[in-house]
Amino acid sequence: MPRIAYVDGAYLPHADAAVHIEDRGNQFADAVYEVWAVRAGGLLDTPGHLKRLRRSLGELHIAVPMSDDALTLVLHEIVRRNRLRDGLVYLQVSRGVAPRDHAFPSPAVSPTVIVTAKRTDMKTAEARAEKGISVITLPDIRWGRRDIKTVSLLPNALAKQAAKETGAGEAWLIDPDGTITEGSSSNAWILTPDNVLVTRAASNSILNGITRLAVIEAASGEKLRVEERAFTRDEALAAKEAFVTSASAHVTAVVAIDGQKIGDGRPGAVAKALRTAYLTAARQNSVALHKREAGPLVARRTKRRIP
Ligand code: PMP
Helix, strand or coil: CCCEEEECCEEEEHHHCCCCCCEHHHHHCCEEEEEEEEECCEECCHHHHHHHHHHHHHHHCCCCCCCHHHHHHHHHHHHHHCCCCCEEEEEEEECCECCCCCCCCCCCCCCEEEEEEEECCHHHHHHHHHHCEEEEEEECCCCCCCCCCECCCHHHHHHHHHHHHCCCCEEEEECCCCEEEEECCCEEEEECCCCEEEECCCCCCCCCCHHHHHHHHHHHHCCCEEEECCEEHHHHHCCCEEEEEECCCEEEEEEEECCEECCCCCCCHHHHHHHHHHHHHHHHCCEECCCCCCCCCCCCCCECCCC
């Protein structure tokens, strides 16, 4: 079965799906994106991702391409057409197509909307979570608006590649003041020796992860104290536990930083408990696709419990 993508109103096999060569996403990285985890056919954390998408579009003055309800329908349709049970859905909205010029097209053009889906091998994903990952640290060389989820990801891609080349699963990025901002595609967390969870406060320095927000909530349910503040590499090296959060990794323990073991070098109890708590809550709130008996396929927002 070919993978199916959505491009500006059409559902197409990947081989036929394309955007214009003068799309501003292509020439200027003038585009924003979101990634949803799909578990048991349900999209996780949908309202949070839609809210952040709107914020990113607003910050860049890109027009909102369609209502949240219409977009949710497209996302579900992509899940359905790809028969996706567990995986990721990727949405990208660019400013649109115009003859190349740095300034925005005037009058404005319609944004380009792309949605794709990718399957996750759950066995591999679970094995990775059970083992934990190691991270390396690198200077954060990105721009000053990391809070906007733009496709301008070259520094992130370079950092991830550097991590991969050393056998690490993620790179934690460090600001010139010595504090860790976040991972190349995840938020960074530590558990201090006196059992306080620390993750950097939301600001222009990091992407305010939707999983990060859900885990802050999950932590309060687990009666854990959370401090949203910057922490240094030294503080991380002395931590009891460390972990990353993202839509694709959920909560994944960090067992070593720059080759130095964290705790006993195995995923910690708090990271494991938060992974379970996060997934339980996210699955309960997930939006699943349901077929109608007759007529066109529609998406209904339902609370569905996933075993
Ligand atoms: N920071 C960066 C730089 C990211 O790319 C991501 C993942 N897109 C995150 C944090 C985590 O965000 P979320 O939990 O919304 O996936």
